[in-house]
Amino acid sequence: MLSKAKHPFSVFSYVLAVTLLCLSIRVDAGQTLLSDYFQESWTTRDGLPHNTINSFNQSEDGYLWIGTWEGAARFNGREFAVFGRGEPTGLPDSGIRSISKDKQHNLILAGARGGISKRSASGWQSWPAFNVLINAVTEDQHGNLWLASEGQGLFWQNAQGGRRQFTTAGGLTSDVVHSVLASTDGKVWVGTGRGLQWFNSSDTSVKLTTVKGLPQVPVFALHQYGDSVLIGTERGLYRYHAGSVSVFSAALSDLPVSALLVSGEQLWIGTTDRGLLRHSALGLETLSMAGGLPNNRILSLYQDREQSIWVGTNGGLFRLRDAPFVTxxxxxxxxxxxxxxxxxxxxxxxxxxxxxxxxxxxxxxxxxxxxxxxxxxxxxxxxxxxxxxxxxxxxxxxxxxxxxxxxxxxxxxxxxxxxxxxxxxxxxxxxxxxxxxxxxxxxxxxxxxxxxxxxxxxxxxxxxxxxxxxxxxxxxxxxxxxxxxxxxxxxxxxxxxxxxxxxxxxxxxxxxxxxxxxxxxxxxxxxxxxxxxxxxxxxxxxxxxxxxxxxxxxxxxxxxxxxxxxxxxxxxxxxxxxxxxxxxxxxxxxxxxxxxxxxxxxxxxxxxxxxxxxxxxxxxxxxxxxxxxxxxxEDLARFAANIPPVVIEGFKVNGKALPLYSGSQLAAGASRIELQFAGLGFVMPQRIQYRTKLEGFDTDWVERGSNTSAEYTNLSPGNYRFMVSAAYPQGDWSEHSASFSFSIAPYFWQRPLFWLLLTVFSLLSAMLALRWRLGSLKRRAKQLSAQVAKKTFELQQQADHLRQVDQERSALLLQVKQQAQEFELQARLDILTGLANRRAFDEALARECARSRRNALPLCLVLLDIDHFKRVNDNYSHSVGDQILKLVATEISRHCRQDDTVARWGGEEFALLLPNTALADAKDICERIRLAIEKIDCSAFAANLHISISMGIAQYAGEAAHDKLLTRSDSALYQAKQNGRNRINVAV
Structure with missing residues (x-):
């Protein structure tokens, strides 16, 4: 782990120095200000296994690899896949401290318990553990690996697995080695807990030379900088050039530097407790937690192929990149x-x-x-x-x-x-x-x-x-x-x-x-x-x-x-x-x-x-x-110019994941094939577009939009080759498509030989069966001719009997059908008024609501109640009440159309369903009904009896549950009664 700075830092002097430096450097108008970069961050909530980001690298296929204390997270721009100890890495512990590359561009993972593993195109290869935390790994010009350890010095390992160890007994200034770098001039640089040393990689005796002019403090970061070496220490950033050491910048002379990244003319500097800095033509700029950084402790820096800057902190993963929009x-x-x-x-x-x-x-x-x-x-x-x-x-x-x-x-x-x-x-x-x-x-x-x-x-x-x-x-x-x-x-x-x-x-x-x-x-x-x-x-x-x-x-x-x-x-x-x-x-x-x-x-x-x-x-x-x-x-074309590489990530057969071995032989019955893929672009991963083609099935490319999977069902037996390419919007498709080949074996009855044998057997069987059948027919012809006369009479008698039985059965079925129709009609009618009953109305309501919602047609529901009907029953008799109900039902029906549904809702309540009727038309209909009922003459059976009705109207508003329409109409009816009866109220 990185140690804290031992010397106090003067905030005033630092800010003053930064200000002076910014003023002294000409601003390049074409360069993005640090504050204008688009910021994004990820933590364990987003799928990271741990929030401490120790190291970065990007594999040749385009994946971003992130080293954490809980494994190496492989990032495709959308989700993380975690690789820990055991299979397939072969590492003894999931803690990853360093991810580097060898000369063949294979990834080298190293970390806790001295685990070291290589990922190449052919798979993973691991070596025996060193039993100590490995802080950094570099490969020299001869293909040898040099490993910095936390307390056991420096290790050397060749391609065959041979090893050597160098400690303070061999000249190291400290057995704690934080950083190691193989420079292009053949030197190996070793940053220890007490300064910097180097030796010539061609010198098998490893004669160490201590760099003078540096404070005897931990050297956390080393980086090639043209023909010189940048040295990040606990007490500032230095530069080694032509045999001498100098402070890189007065503003950085007392800064605890933990990580370095050189990007063209820009220098990115991570610190142990003061955030991220950038030294460029714009001067020295700072980004801290106040500016959006997850944590001020920076452990690693990396620039990917799309020029995004990745920052590993103690509080999660952080990225700075250009974006189409600046806010x-x-x-x-x-x-x-x-x-x-x-x-x-x-x-x-x-x-x-x-x-x-x-x-x-x-x-x-x-x-x-x-x-x-x-x-x-x-x-x-x-x-x-x-x-x-x-x-x-x-x-x-x-x-x-x-x-x-x-x-x-x-x-x-x-x-x-x-x-x-x-x-x-x-x-x-x-x-x-x-x-x-x-x-x-x-x-x-x-x-x-x-x-x-x-x-x-x-x-x-x-x-x-x-x-x-x-x-x-x-x-x-x-x-x-x-x-x-x-x-x-x-x-x-x-x-x-x-x-x-x-x-x-x-x-x-x-x-x-x-x-x-x-x-x-x-x-x-x-x-x-x-x-x-x-x-x-x-x-x-x-x-x-x-x-x-x-x-x-x-x-x-x-x-x-x-x-x-x-x-x-x-x-x-x-x-x-x-x-x-x-x-x-x-x-x-x-x-x-x-x-x-x-x-x-x-x-x-x-x-x-x-x-x-x-x-x-x-x-x-x-x-x-x-x-x-x-x-x-104009910048949109620049973003579209990036062509993301594309990889195939998953292969499922009938819902079961299988290894991605191109040329896979699938057994017969593989009815559902699913392939997952990803465009490894990190600038705008959600906007990457995909197209696929399954040779042997598709005749042309199939546009998939932003979907990252393709599924095929019921493919015929045969050989297939799946291809996928990716592009940003308005950009070109990737030149080299990712591909995956597989074949589906046929069932035995799907093979040509089976069908040939089946055809021959069928022809022979048909010939034998034909010869036997002809002989049988001749023998049976004589027997049948003798039986025909006898059976003809018997069959005629049976036919006459069956005809009579069939006529009787038809008459009985017709009678039953008529009775069923009459019963079904009675089950949906109100016996007293002859109107539809509640059951029939509910069916009509569901049917008309569905039709109104489907065809966007107006629909109105009216609930109607006879005012003070209880007084009629109490003062005149229930028989008079029944006469009133019949008269009201007649008047309502007389003013409604054939398509309308009129029902007795219950007691003195009636319901009207008016399809394809706007609210204004429904009010006109209801007013005519109200006036007609008000004019009913009851003197023939009840002197001095006058009746009126109250009505509530609700217009269907597309509700999925039509009971809400009933509730609104009932509320409107209730309001009409509350407002004095003999009136119409419309639901809001």
Whole structure:
């Protein structure tokens, strides 16, 4: 284990040195800032066997191997497979301290109890254990392994397994060896607990030379650095060059260095307790737990083939990588994390409005603008640039503020005549007039005159979220109830969204003037509005969008369209958009970006302008609930250029896993074959696409999307070769497909020889049977001719008898059938009224609800109750009550259609089921029934008796359980009775 630093570290001197170094080095604008890297981490919760990450390496097939105290975790980008002691590694303990490579690129695993094992293409090979913890392994130019141990010095092992040991008795400064390195000049460097030594690997006597100029402290890390060697010690980072040692940097002179990684012109430095550092053209940058690191104790560093930086800590696995999106939050200097608006200014800067203020992003960094003089909360909703370069800032509670030349020059709020202080949208006319969209309506400011527009002036609703002023004078107004257009002559008209999937909320506008289109983001998708013809086309669920609500569209410099939503950022190719608008295709493909692509949150914000913007440098910015996210569209091709290698990971036959031996011979009866595979790309593993081909079955490649398995059933006996390739979205397929061959043996009856023998046997049997049959027929012919006459008479008598019995049976069956039909009819009818009973109605209710849900047809249920019916029975008699029930049933039936179902629900309650009937029509029917029953004349059998009914109506809303429809209708009936009876009540 690494020991702690023995000397105190001056935080002030360190920070000062880092600052001076950063200021002294020219910033390379093309290099990613350490703070801009996308961060990801994994722990035991994600499948790691242990949170202490001792070592990394990447095998030739593309897997990332991670050494922990509970085994080596093989990572394919999605899941971990753990290799511990025993089979197949042959290691005596699961603790892995070091994973290195030999000259043939095979992995060498070493660790606890002196275990050492090699993984090659042919399998695993292990050697006898050294019975001491192995800290590091390196291979010299002659193929010999040198192993650093924790307390027993340095070990040497050749390819045949021969071994030697070197300790303090042989000249080592300490028997604790932390690091070992075989450099390209033939030297072997040994970092011990008391400094650094080296010897020439060709010298069989191993004459050790101690490096002067280093403190006698543990040397934890060694790394080749051009023609020199970097030395990471407990008390700083040093460089050995041309026989002398020097401090690598004054800022690193007292730093406890535990791991090193050289990546081009960048140097990554892991420390024992102060996190991760990077030394580059950008200066010296630091990342600690405060910046997202799982733990400040760094044990290992590695750069994979996709240039991601992997960091092994005491608190889990950590990765830094470039991502399509970069997100800026308060950690990078923004005033707040909850972003509502972004503005691409003409000077190249980007203004970012958040719930806690407004920030300005430039190449020099992020600065915050103080609005506290006029805004108490500084909560920003909208941003727009004026023709003179000033910026209008719409706030949540302090109106609109104009910022120019570093100061506030104007402010409009309720005191100025605005309808509300909540400014969600701003538009500026050519004549200098200002339009403000508020939560209470629209305002126009011209000079000192303020004009208000609300629902009375033609707005669909007063809640205004977006504005767009077209050069021809039309003002498009996005509200919570649709889009209104104020024409140049002052008329306000509402766009008809009928047929656009019931769209209502209009969150944002984006002009596409190259095609004379205005893109409208709504709660049902994206609407393309033709500015010349007023024709509207909906790009929504039916066109392939994965969800309904979208907030803001943005058109990048390549004319592709980006779209923000609550569930990520969508990107559409321009060519497909054109084809869709020209009705040349019915749906459209898209890419969906989220957290795995660099966003801190996939939840974008909308409802104020602008929620997305395209900066002068071509980057596209989005307002999200966790920072301002930007993407440079041109970089997408760089990410797609990575072609992930692909491997086949599993092979199952009839549900049982089998070893992956290409050329496997499967027994007959292998009816279900499943193969698992993985693209070994770690930048965007969830977005890797796959295609497969089973030679002998498939005629062409089969697109699998992001699925990582393929299953085949009922394959015929024969030889097969399975192939799989992988690619990132918009990238090329891997040139070399992974393949796996297998064969399925036939059953004995599926073999050609069996069928040949069976055919010959069948022909011979048929010939013999034919000859025997002909002879038998001749003999039987004489016997049959004698019996025909006798049997003819007997059969005639039997036929006559059977005909009579059959006639009697048919008559009996007809009688039984008629009785059954009559019984079935009675079982579904109410005897008193002749209406359907409760059982028949329940069946009709289930049937009509299913049909309504399946065909999207309206359906209404009515429950009807005779008012004060108990008084009729009590005051007149039950026979009179029965007469009333019959009369009511007759009137209800007379006003219903043939397709309607009328039933006696129980007692004085009736139920009506009205299929394909809208709520308004159902109310008309019920009113006619109510009036008809109110006019029933009962004087013939009960003088002075007048009856009325109460009714409850509920419209079917697609519920899976139709009893909820009954409950809502019953509640409506109960409310009608509570409100005075003789009325109709509609369920909400």
């Amino acid at each position: 800026y939050t308060t950690a990078q200097g923004l005033a707040g994390d909850y972003i509502r608006a972004v503005l691409a200014h003409s000077d190249g800067s980007v203004w970012i409005g958040s719930s806690q203020g407004v920030s300005r992003y430039t190449e020099q960094g992020i600065s915050n603008i103080d609005l506290s003089a006029v805004s108490t909360g500084q909560s920003v909703l909208s941003l727009v640039e004026a023709p003179d370069g000033s910026v209008w800032i719409g706030t949540y509670s302090d109106g609109a503020i104009q910022w120019r030349d570093g100061r506030i020059v104007r402010q409009f709020d309720r005191r100025s005549g605005l309808l509300a202080n909540e400014i969600r949208a701003i538009a500026i006319a050519d004549d200098g007039g200002l339009w403000f969209g508020t939560g209470q309506g629209l305002n126009h400011v011209s000079g000192q005159q303020v004009t208000s527009f609300a629902k009375e002036q033609g707005l669909p609703t007063p809640f205004v979220m977006a504005l767009y002023l077209h050069p021809d004078g039309r003002l498009f107004i996005g509200t919570g109830g649709g889009v209104a257009v104020r024409q140049a002559d002052g008329r306000i008209e509402t766009l008809d969204f009928t047929g656009l999937d019931d769209a209502e909320y209009a969150f944002g506008f984006t002009p596409d003037l190259a095609r004379e289109l205005l893109w409208m983001a709504t709660d049902r998708g994206l609407v393309a509005f033709d500015l010349q013809t007023d024709h509207m086309t909906m790009l929504g669920r039916s066109a392939g969008l994965p969800f309904d609500k979208v907030f803001q569209a943005a058109i990048d410099q390549q004319q592709h369209l980006w779209l923000s939503s609550n569930r990520g950022i969508l990107r559409f190719e321009r060519q497909q958009l054109e084809q869709f608008l020209a009705a040349q295709r019915s749906d459209i493909d898209y890419e969906l970006f989220g957290e795995s692509d660099g966003m801190q949150s996939a939840q974008a914000n909308g409802g104020s302008m602008q929620a997305a913007a395209v900066a002068r440098d071509g980057s596209v910015w989005f307002a999200t609930s966790k920072g301002a996210s930007k993407v440079q569209p």
